[in-house]
Amino acid sequence: MVRQTNPGSAAYCAWSQQNGPNKALIFSSIFISFKGVIDGVGAGCRSLIGVDGTHLKGNYGGILKDCNRGDDWCIMSDRQKGIDPALTELWPEVKRSATSPFTFKKAMNRIKKANHLALVWLSKLGDQERWTKHKYDPKICSDENTSNFVESSNATLGVDRCRPILTLLEGIRRVCMTRIASRRQKCQDWNNADPCPNIVKRIRKLMHDSRTCKAYQSRKGEYEIMEGKSMLPVSLNNKNCICGVWQTTGIPCRHAIRAILAAGYDPHRYVSTWYSGRAYKQAYAHHINTIPDHEHWP
Structure with missing residues (x-):
C-alpha cells in the first residue's frame, strides 16, 4: 500500500x-x-x-x-x-562524527592528565574525523556531535x-x-535568499553577545578580535575564525559578527545557504500521500 x-x-x-x-x-x-x-x-x-x-x-x-x-x-x-x-x-x-585544532589539543592534554588510558581508548576509535568536531567536513555545516x-x-x-x-x-x-x-x-x-527565522534569532543573539568583543582591522576583510585577554584572527574573505565555529556550522560566531559589523556589512550575508528560506522550502516541497484504512486494502 x-x-x-x-x-x-x-x-x-x-x-x-x-x-x-x-x-x-x-x-x-x-x-x-x-x-x-x-x-x-x-x-x-x-x-x-x-x-x-x-x-x-x-x-x-x-x-x-x-x-x-x-x-x-x-x-x-x-x-x-x-x-x-x-x-x-x-x-x-x-x-562518524566531527572546535579548532588548538582547543582540541588542549582538551586532549586535560584528558591525559586525568587518565592517560582514556587517550588509548580514543585512539582505538579510528581516524579523528570519526569522533572530533574540528575534523568535521565544513560542507556539512553542523556543530552536532x-x-x-x-x-x-x-x-x-x-x-x-x-x-x-x-x-x-x-x-x-x-x-x-x-x-x-x-x-x-x-x-x-519566506524570502528565498534570507536565512530562516530561527537563524535570524540566532544571529540577533550573537550580535548581542559580540558587544564584549573589540575589532582591530589588519586590512580589508581581515581583523583581530579581542575578547577579554584573547585575540582571535577573523577573515571575512575566507569566512573563518580561529575558534572554528564559523567553519563548522556555517553561521558566523560572535567574533566574526563583530568583524562583520565593524566592516559595515550585514551578518545575514555570511550565513551558509543551507539555512536559507530556499533550502527549507526545497526540503519540504514534497509530500506523503494519504493511505486508506487497512480495511480497504486488498
Whole structure:
C-alpha cells in the first residue's frame, strides 16, 4: 500500500520461518522510506544522518531504528546496541562524527592528565574525523556531535510505542505526513535568499553577545578580535575564525559578527545557504500521500 499510494517509495518487509510442522512465517523486520521524504532530503538537506534506536514497549518488544538526515555523508550515532558495528561493516568509509585544532589539543592534554588510558581508548576509535568536531567536513555545516536530535523522536511517538506494528507504523506515517505539510505551509511567505527565522534569532543573539568583543582591522576583510585577554584572527574573505565555529556550522560566531559589523556589512550575508528560506522550502516541497484504512486494502 505504501508503494501503491506513494509511487517511488521504498518498502521492504522481512519474515522468518518458524520451526515446527506448520512452518509459519513470523514477522522479522520492515523498512519504509517515503518518496516525499527521499526527494526532500536530496533537494534541501545537509549530508548529516542521525541514527538511534527506539525500544518498543508493547508485548512483542523490538527496536525501531530511526534515521534523520539532513555524496559526502556524516553519521551520528551513540555507538551502542550494535549500531556502530553495523555501520563499520556496511559503510566503513563514512565519517562518524566531527572546535579548532588548538582547543582540541588542549582538551586532549586535560584528558591525559586525568587518565592517560582514556587517550588509548580514543585512539582505538579510528581516524579523528570519526569522533572530533574540528575534523568535521565544513560542507556539512553542523556543530552536532550527539544523537539528541534523533532521540527527540521517542517523545514524538508517545503511546504508539506500545501499540502493534501496523498501528505504530501508521502513527509514524501520519506524524511525518502532517509535519511536512505544516512546515511547507509555514515557509510559503519566506524570502528565498534570507536565512530562516530561527537563524535570524540566532544571529540577533550573537550580535548581542559580540558587544564584549573589540575589532582591530589588519586590512580589508581581515581583523583581530579581542575578547577579554584573547585575540582571535577573523577573515571575512575566507569566512573563518580561529575558534572554528564559523567553519563548522556555517553561521558566523560572535567574533566574526563583530568583524562583520565593524566592516559595515550585514551578518545575514555570511550565513551558509543551507539555512536559507530556499533550502527549507526545497526540503519540504514534497509530500506523503494519504493511505486508506487497512480495511480497504486488498
